[in-house]
Amino acid sequence: MEPDVTGSQQNGEGDSEAKAGTEDMMNASMSTKSNRITRLPLTRIKNIMKTDPDVTLASQESVLLIAKATEMFLQHFAKMSYGHTARSKRKTIKRQDIDLSVEALDAYAFLEGMLE
Template sequence: MAALAEAGVGAAPPVEDPGSGSGSGSGSLCTAPLRLPRLPLARVKALVKADPDVSLASQEAVFVLARATELFVETIAKDAYVYAQQGKRKTLQRKDLDNAIEALDEFAFLEGTLD
């Protein structure tokens, strides 16, 4: 799985920063290539707007929330996959997620949510 991620398999192609054209001559503060989120931004924005405490959400905020969600799902899936491997399986099961949530303090806020 890690080998696939390192090889770039399944990853979205990097998108060039619009201000970093080769002929423009102006420097850009962003050195990392911009990667578009895999989650649909319209759906993320609809979820944000569903919260009665939120009146406005900029596109940048929606983008950051989508990217943070992707990183969170990736992290918990990798941690749960370790437990699946210990059980000599390649498929994640609910018990693998439960084990990851119980074992790591960073997921303590999720305890009891999958019941």
């Protein structure tokens, strides 16, 4: 037997209230989750973003997106560098491993000469 649905929920009036409550809960969880989504300090990233004269305001969402993208880039780059280290049967990443990673992908060409 199905539960009895009465009142405003039967007519669909309670749907908007339920959606609003769900959105509030999601926003609250996102604000607490944002601290755990990235390991990089969001305040420092926001300050770096503001050093660009074209940037006057940076929303929290944009700062979070930049932080996550930076973290993912560094993670991928570190894995590539460690791959060169492991092939050389070493445990410590050296500069030559980083240089090999930069040379391996054209997408990393902008990093050439940065460590000099």
